[in-house]
Amino acid sequence: MNIGIVYNSFAHKDPLPEEKEMRDTGLSIGKYLSEFGHRVQYFDMDSPESIDELCASKIEVAFNACERIHDDARGEVYAAALLEYLGIPHTRTSSWLISLGINKERVKSILVYYHINTPLFQVFRTGEQELDPDLKYPLFVKGLASDNSIGIDENSLVQDEHQLKAKVNQIITQLHQPALVEEYIDGREFSVAILPGLENRVLPISEIVFQDLPSECRFLDYNAKWFTDSERYQKTIPVCPARLTDDERQVISQTALRCFNVLGLDSYARVDFRYRNGKLYVLEVNQNPSINEEDSGYVRTCNGYGLDYLALINILLKNAIERKCENLHARTDRPGFSYSSKDAADLFKLETNRL
């Protein structure tokens, strides 16, 4: 097949750790596909010429590893949307759902509507806002639209108003986005990988064990994620499969799949939870979990499930093509349609103007 790798080279800068991973993920996937015998072209979304080549290309499917356009995280949406506009199936979920999911408040609102439990929260758009009296300390503060644990550090867990205001102001001024303030759920942390397909599969549940870390340090911050020599990285141990009772496993799996479905996702995703006193809380629905071959939780879970990296790549590509075919079918004749346009219009009183 003719496969495109849509990625970021970050050739214009000295990339940050998460940017190196984004770049390397795209390059690594391309290498695997080439070795497997596919015709692979690389499209660097940091290069105008490369984007022009993408628009003129004849690739059959794109592995979309692009997360930025010139360092702006909204580029993730635009890259996916451009591929859809060009009619090229790609491996990420639909662009508009990426756009919806970038904002954690939107995601939580939809989960709440469907009665899926998530920590109580409040969005701070200024540092002067008063805390909702329903929210009790300790609280966890992060960027409303941050990814890759950017902005999460030892000050993210706040115990009083002074710490809260300091962290909120830091996020607003340095990350240029509102702050999401949530009740802190001190409990076990689980991640559930969902593999897309004609029938989406929930993979074995992974637990992040915070080994010998004091209670105020039991969360994944930026250092824990990106710096292998940091104490936090070394003391946050992934365990897959997690030790759970059958009932616990079922509840967590079903909730993860429910989150995936109510958000309308249609490609790989990971749902993160905290579990405290028998109650499950959805922390995040990540519709772009890292699939770096070296040390990403998603890939590790797949490996444990019996899927090697190439198998995972192929599943995601196949899913992208199947989705494109499904969308094309949905827009043409539907099986069972037995009414003429006029009949349908009469029957359902089609209104072409306002309601």
Place this chain on the structure above:
Amino acid sequence: MRQIYSSLKQIGYEVVERGCSKSLLKKLRDDKPDVVFNLSSIYSWDKTNLIPAVLEIAGVRYTGSGILGLSLARNYTKLFPLFINSGIRVPAFAIIAVGSPSSDGLCYPLTLLHDSMRSGLCLRHAEDLIRTPDLFSLGEEVLLMERIPGERVSLFVLDRLPFPSDGDQPYLAIAQKAYDVMEARGLARFDFIRADEPILEWIEIAPDPLDEQLLQTAASVGWDVDKVLQSLVQHSARDLSPVAVLS
């Protein structure tokens, strides 16, 4: 479209028409327009919510909303839960899967909304609901909304302000909240059901600038078509900052 083209030229702009083809991005880079007057979502539906991505990558300012706003206006199954969370009152609704025989306790007549359709389908009886699998794929989500009798009120908003005038706008606060939830930009129209606590029923995220109602309202404050269009051009914008744009 011809009228808009002529009016923009009359105002003094140099105007070039560009269709939505695969070469649009390249053409925009070659043309280097100051502003794109984005008519695609006004006169067409399929995939036009993606056009802002092309415009953003091209680095041009454009009229109207971005991908999220245009997409949410096509997906009331995601939009209404966001409105509920924001305290915006909407008609009683239910999100169901096509093929489900239940209207979830809603009272007929209902309006059915699906993302492939620009407007709603009227369901007068339960039998109408049973026939929906003939039009949509089984299992797809649709939104059912009660049709509430009453007077309708429309409000045009341009970048959070009532358009074209600053007259008394009792529904403005709600429209602004909805505008913010959708991250809308440029001109949008919000349709309410008049009530003590107004009910937001419909959002036209890409209204026709030659909409009769809009032009009548504009005329009442002395605005002609040229002034309306000029205002829209002046309120054009983009997400990516200039330094983030590929040259």
